[in-house]
Amino acid sequence: MATPAQPAPPFARLAGHPLRWRLLTELATSDRRVRELVNLVDHPQNLISYHLRLLRDGGLVTMRHSSADARDSYYHLDLDRCAHALAATGLALHPALRLTQDPPQPPEPSARPPAVLFTCTGNSARSPIAEALLRLRGGGHVEVTSAGSHPRPHLHPDAVRALRDGHGVDLRDQRPRHLDTLTGRHFDHVISLCDKVRELCPDFADHRGGHARRIHWSIPDPAAAQTGYPAFARTLAEIDTRVRHLLPALTSQEATP
Template sequence: MAPSSEATPAFVRLAAHPLRWRLLTELATSDYRVRELVELLGQPQNLISYHLRLLRGGGLVTARRSTFDARDSYYHLDLERCAHALAATGTALHPALRLDPTPPTPPASTRPTAVLFTCTGNSARSPIAEALLRHHTSGHVKVTSAGSHPRQELHPNAIRILRDRYGIDLTNQRPRHLDAMTGRRFDYVISLCDKVREVCPDFGHHPRRIHWSIPDPATAGAPAFAHTVTDIDTRIRHLLPVLTPQEAQP
């Protein structure tokens, strides 16, 4: 007698559909709006929306209103939940297939991979991402951050939580303007703010553009910074294996 579908792990049932797998693949690299996914996958919007709804119901994908245009929503793949689901799937098939995650190591390269993080004020989200990527790679990645409308100084809660959690000291760092990045070469340009994504300038050498739709913690009070740092740290850890030495060559 064939096993019932109820015995199949939920992740397998969700990911096995070809269109849902393509959605997961695209969302694994960047947050996207529905119309962007329609263009990337070449499928009707109602079909894309239907499968996104199933992925959201399974807890793999989340959605959040854009801070640039509230009529839009950004969809985000929870890679941490996917990692746990994959591990559980292997264990369900056979105990010997339990996955033990191996901490990623920064790749060796003749030229360090260059990453630029951007947000509007360069006072919280992007300097947090800059500091965490530098922390996790021990300086093997050349990383900086900038903003379209930089504030006068870094947010004190950003400074405090990085110091308390990671021992990172940003007291002497000041926000930078995107204009100061003109002429510099980047392999990755990662926006953490819906507004700056719309105004971020083009850089030479065709860097890979990635978007992380993360709310500004400064608008939600001090407790929001803990969630923001956790979210960014998770995304940074999943970014590390993507920073391949092949893309970092001159």
């Protein structure tokens, strides 16, 4: 007697479509707006929006309204959820395909570690949190700094507290810096964490004579959430997840000639 056919796991059905796989690939490197995805994959906007809705319904992609223009939205790929869904897909096919996830490793020591710049508007919460976490998780194998387009006088006390409580990192003596103070510096990766600063951040050269790789993480300002410290704790957790997934990407990109 023939075995009844089992439906493909949700991840296989979602990611197996060529256009949706392309969208996942683009969103794996940076948060994107719909019009950017339209240009990148060269398909009509209504088709892109349809497939993004399917990815959102499947829990792989989330959407946030832009803090720079509330009429616009950024789409973000949940890499942790993708990892779990992929593991479940392998297990559904055969028990021997159970995947064990090793924690992301920092880049290997090299003659010149990758240089990363994090930016946000005030350089008082999101970007210094990202700087501190990448420095911590990178184990000295990444050069990292942060700056803002309109830096505040001091780091936000709840950002300092969240880092201290969550990771034992003390930033009480750090002061926000202006992007202008980094003129002439070379960065391999420039990562904006604020929708507003993404449009204002100047271009930086990388160490190979080209342009720094631009990445965007659309993360709301926790100071604008009106909920106090819990918003900073949530922001810390989101940035830490993104930093963990950034580390192996830095390794593979630095290995590429």
